[in-house]
Amino acid sequence: xxxxxxxxxxxxxxxxxxxxxxxIDGRNWKAFITFEYVASLYPANPDRIRAVSQSSYITRKVxxxxxxxxxxxxxxxxxxxxx
Numbered sequence: 001x002x003x004x005x006x007x008x009x010x011x012x013x014x015x016x017x018x019x020x021x022x023x024i025d026g027r028n029w030k031a032f033i034t035f036e037y038v039a040s041l042y043p044a045n046p047d048r049i050r051a052v053s054q055s056s057y058i059t060r061k062v063x064x065x066x067x068x069x070x071x072x073x074x075x076x077x078x079x080x081x082x083x
Contacts, residue, residue: 003060003063004022004024005022005054005056006052006059007020007053008020009052009053010049011048016035017032017033017034018032018033018035020052020053020058022058022059029072029073029074031062031073032074032076034078038051041055041058062076
């Protein structure tokens, strides 16, 4: 079963990122991704909300963090997933 894309994406200017939710194994998870990481993943897309909401890759990264035991909110940054 393919993973769903992020939903309820909203800018979080205070923490310099995007808050969002993803459904994994029938459960909704709250997550956050930094603006820096969004820009490194999708440099051609200046619309951060659109980039996050259309990314199944980000959902896979959240699933990875859940598997290693991270708790909500799941935090994603470029330092966690070097190129």
